[in-house]
Amino acid sequence: MANLLWLQGGACSGNTMSFLNAEEPSACDLVTDFGINVLWQPSLGLELGDDVKAILEKCISGEIKLDIFVFEGTVIDAPNGTGEWNRFCGRPMKEWVKELSEASDFVVAIGDCATWGGIPANAPNPTDSKGLQFLKRAKGGALGEGFTAKSGLPVINIPGCPAHPDWVTQILVAVATGRADDLTLDEFQRPKTFFSSFTQTGCTRNMHFAYKVSTTAFGQRKGCLFYDLGCRGPMTHSPCNRILWNRQSSKTRAGMPCLGCTEPEFPFFDLAPGTVFKTQTVMGVPKDMPTGVDKKGYVKLTAAAKGAAPAWAEEDIFVV
Amino acid sequence: MEDKASSPEDDALRDKIRTLLANGLETEVWPRAETSEMVNQIVNRLQTEAGDDLKKTLKIGGFTDHTITADDMEQPCETCMYYLVHRKFCELPELDVPVEPEWSCRLWRI
Structure with a gap:
């Protein structure tokens, strides 16, 4: 069983829609056949408000083991580096992202916005948007160049606008079934199996x-x-x-x-x-x-x- | 598959263009479309000013009956991306005329 948490920042939900169209395996197959336990997902989660917040806090404290943290959308820094333009469960989303990423075995950025900022980060970038570990081609992003999750891997970037559902499900299955060592990433931390x-x-x-x-x-x-x-x-x-x-x-x-x-x-x-x-x-x-x-x-x-x-x-x- | 070699209609129109150019039809050979912005401007003029008027099309397109060299590159129809080799035809929708391989225009692109 691998616990997966999926959050959205500056996003259009396009990658969630793409993911829900997965067929082989489907989103349901991930749960029934591959042992992925979806703790919460914006379009699938049943919990609301404080109940969601409780899940996030338990993931950070370790009460719930967080195996895979998936992020969709940009990390919003505006205004003035506070991130207040994107609040979630009572605090700026950027703070949740940082703490959940540090608590997770694997961090997966899905879609262009989460990987390198995508369309929201286009000039003049009014929301000060950035990806998890990149801003366009520059390393760094919201988590910083040196970030690695508990597994030792940096953020796994699955770009696309949206990402193809198979790219998402196959990487999640690989990670959830203990085959993360088979993943090799390119200079932009994209799985080479898809992006060579x-x-x-x-x-x-x-x-x-x-x-x-x-x-x-x-x-x-x-x-x-x-x-x-x-x-x-x-x-x-x-x-x-x-x-x-x-x-x-x-x-x-x-x-x-x-x-x-x-x-x-x-x-x-x-x-x-x-x-x-x-x-x-x-x-x-x-x-x-x-x-x-x-x-x-x-x-x-x-x-x-x-x-x-x-x-x-x-x-x-x-x-x- | 239908043979798309040059048709009698294409041949007749090509002869007409050849004659116009040989008789000194002045065309806007320079400046060449150096940037994409210039390409867009010329294409826009072809759409709004030339329409079906052959002479205006040749003039705005900067047609010549010989190859022009610009930026140390020869720019014959023969190597242009809009040129259909077997039909000897320029397929850019705004030009859409039969040509000869050694001719040239300022919308040349490779």
Whole structure:
């Protein structure tokens, strides 16, 4: 039996909604098959008010052993570092977060807001929002760079807007069943099992990427979304095209450019007008290259691939 | 699969463009669309000022019947992301014209 407590800070509940859509295993399976005891969760917990507060206090005192502390949403510091803009159970949420994190064997940040601040931390960041151990790309966050939970692991970051339910459930199951030692984390403390490959890995539009054929308008089923519509699939670490959403599809398969939501900089370019769904260029060359590709190589490769493109690559081959 | 090689209609329109450019149609070759903001401005002008007017499209797009080099990079239609190799066609919705591989315009992008 592993006790799990889930709280929300500056959040939209999107990750809770995603989690509740989990199928293999489902949220119920976590309880019935994997021995996870959900002490409280904002959308599932039966307790209200002082009864919730009592659970939190018992977790901190050790009366209830806290195995896994899950946090969704940003840690809000405003105004003036007090955190008073996000009070919960009679005190600033940031204080609960700090004490519960120190009391827990494992701390799991779910979603962009909890990992690196996400949209709320976008400039000018009026709520002084931050993630548990990062603010965008900078280490530190609410708990500080050196924080480790009782297990010795730092915060396990599962980013996404929202995170895929399988990423959440599989990590929770691994931790709850004593397989945390199998987890390896990357430089942003994301589990490598999910975040080593790119969103592009497994994308059905890869052949169009290879032959440099662009999707030039929404609704086209041919072409690659990277070249013109701002897709960040070639430089975003996620398994969105390996572990499909609803077991069916992904953004790029459905014709929607990847927004790079598992990377610390999301949302990119501060959401300035003209930057969303539009590949940013400098003198005709993409500002952000596919990871590991330099400008010179990109230009050479593109010219060669374009010249070699077969006729079918320029057609809509997904004809029913 | 339908053969999408250049059609007689495309060929006729391409000839018309070739003639316009050879006869000295003045187009806005410079400045090139150096930044995304400039791209957006030019595309916006194509949408609002050019519409279906071919000459205005060529003018605002900065078309030339030869390759332009900018920032030490050749910018032929041939390598542009909007170019369909087999149809010899520019697929940018605001341009949407048949071209030749050695032609160029200031919305070139790779």
